Amino acid sequence: MPATDLYQILGVGKDASGDDIKRAYRALARRHHPDVSQNKADAEHRFKEINEAYEVLSDPRKREMYDRYGSVNGAGQGGSDFGGFTSGFAGSGFGDIFDMFFNETRGGQAQRRSGPARGSDLRYDLQITLEEAFAGASKQITFAHLAACERCTGSGAEPGSLVVPCDRCGGGGVMRQVRQTPLGQFVTQAACNKCGGEGQVVQTPCSHCGGGRKEVERKLTVRVPAGVDDGSRIRIAGSGEAGVRGGPPGDLYVYLGVLPHPQFRRDGMNSAYDLVVSFPHAALGGEVRVPSLDGELPLSLQPGTQSGTLYRMRGHGMPDVRGSHRGDHVVTVHVAVPAKLNRRQRDLLEEYARAGGDSVEEDKSFFERVKDAFKPE
Numbered sequence: 001m002p003a004t005d006l007y008q009i010l011g012v013g014k015d016a017s018g019d020d021i022k023r024a025y026r027a028l029a030r031r032h033h034p035d036v037s038q039n040k041a042d043a044e045h046r047f048k049e050i051n052e053a054y055e056v057l058s059d060p061r062k063r064e065m066y067d068r069y070g071s072v073n074g075a076g077q078g079g080s081d082f083g084g085f086t087s088g089f090a091g092s093g094f095g096d097i098f099d100m101f102f103n104e105t106r107g108g109q110a111q112r113r114s115g116p117a118r119g120s121d122l123r124y125d126l127q128i129t130l131e132e133a134f135a136g137a138s139k140q141i142t143f144a145h146l147a148a149c150e151r152c153t154g155s156g157a158e159p160g161s162l163v164v165p166c167d168r169c170g171g172g173g174v175m176r177q178v179r180q181t182p183l184g185q186f187v188t189q190a191a192c193n194k195c196g197g198e199g200q201v202v203q204t205p206c207s208h209c210g211g212g213r214k215e216v217e218r219k220l221t222v223r224v225p226a227g228v229d230d231g232s233r234i235r236i237a238g239s240g241e242a243g244v245r246g247g248p249p250g251d252l253y254v255y256l257g258v259l260p261h262p263q264f265r266r267d268g269m270n271s272a273y274d275l276v277v278s279f280p281h282a283a284l285g286g287e288v289r290v291p292s293l294d295g296e297l298p299l300s301l302q303p304g305t306q307s308g309t310l311y312r313m314r315g316h317g318m319p320d321v322r323g324s325h326r327g328d329h330v331v332t333v334h335v336a337v338p339a340k341l342n343r344r345q346r347d348l349l350e351e352y353a354r355a356g357g358d359s360v361e362e363d364k365s366f367f368e369r370v371k372d373a374f375k376p377e
Helices: 006-010 018-032 040-057 060-069 095-102 130-135 279-284 343-355 366-372
Strands: 122-128 137-148 163-165 174-181 184-191 200-202 213-224 233-236 252-258 265-267 270-278 286-290 297-301 310-313 329-336
Touching (some): 006 018, 018 040, 040 060, 122 213, 130 137, 130 252, 137 252, 270 279, 270 286, 279 286, 279 329, 297 310, 297 329
Parallel strands (some): 122 252, 270 329
Antiparallel strands (some): 163 200, 174 184, 265 270, 286 297, 310 329
16 A cells, blocks of 8 residues: 555545546645645645545546556656656666556656746625625626736846746756666656756746735625525636746636525525415405515405415516526515404404304304404503
C-alpha cells in the first residue's frame, strides 16, 4: 500500500466518477490555495499533495495502475512519489510500455505552471424578500476578493526589479530525480521547490502584495430578475478572483435565498393566501378585497362558500423569470366562528337553527353542538 491514500486526500471513494473527483479537487484547491491561506507553509504542502493526487486519479490509465498496484511507480513498488510523473527507464526496454500508461515521452519535461492561470470563482449568498423576488430588484453587495495588485500590475515584482530564471532548476521549473529500481533506472520530475514550477523568481517582491494579488473589498450592484426562486443563482462573469500570471479572472456566483413572508406563500409559479371571512359573509356571499403581491384584488365569494374552498385568481401569481407568463394567486377561504356571543347573537342563532329544522332544546344537532360551544357575554 502507498504511504498516502490518494482517494483519502481528495475525500472521495474508490468508486468515485471522474466528475466527482474533479469537483472534490476544485473545492480543495480553492480552500488550500497558498494565496488565500494564513499558514503559507502548510498550505503549499497541502496544495501540492492535492494536485499530485488529482494528477493520478484524473488520468484513467494512471488511476488503473494505482488501483491495481497501489502505485504508478511500477507493479509491486511502494511509495507515493507522484510529482511530475515523467517516466523513463534508461537502458531497458520498458520505457515505451510505461509511456503508454503515463501518456508521456521518455525523458520529457514535466508540465510547467508558468503560463497564465484563470482565477478562482467566488460565491456570495444574498437574502431577498418575496416582494423582491416577485418584482425584481437591484441589490448592492460588498465582498472581499483577490485582485491584481495595482503597483506591480500582477507580476509580483517591485517596480524596477527583475524577474530572473530560477538558479535551482535552471529556468525549467522542474527538478529531476533518478532512482534505481529492479526494473531499471526510473527518472521522475517534480516542480522546483524554490520557484514553485514557475522557472523564474522575483528578485524584489512587491511591497504591496508579495505575490501579484492582494485582497481588496469590492462593491457591486446585482440585478435580481423578477420571478427568481429560492436557490437560484446569478453568474457575474469576470468578478471572481484575479487570474495568475496574466490569466483571466474567475466568475462570481450570487446564490439567492428568499425570506419567508408573513402573509403569502409560494408554490412554484403560484402565490397563496389564507382569507378569513365571517360565517354570514360566507353564507351570503359578496365582494371582498384580497391582498396579493400584485396589490389588492377584488374577489366575488359565492353564497354558501365552505371553509377550505379555493379560489384561483389567474395571472396574479409569480412571473416567469424568462418573462413568458405568470402563475396564479390561490386564495383559501377560512370561515371564522366567533369565540363568544352576546345575548342578541345567541337568540338569532337559535332562531336560525329552528328555521332550519334543528332542535334547540332536545337534540344535539350539528348546529346545536357548535352553538353550545359559544359562551354568552
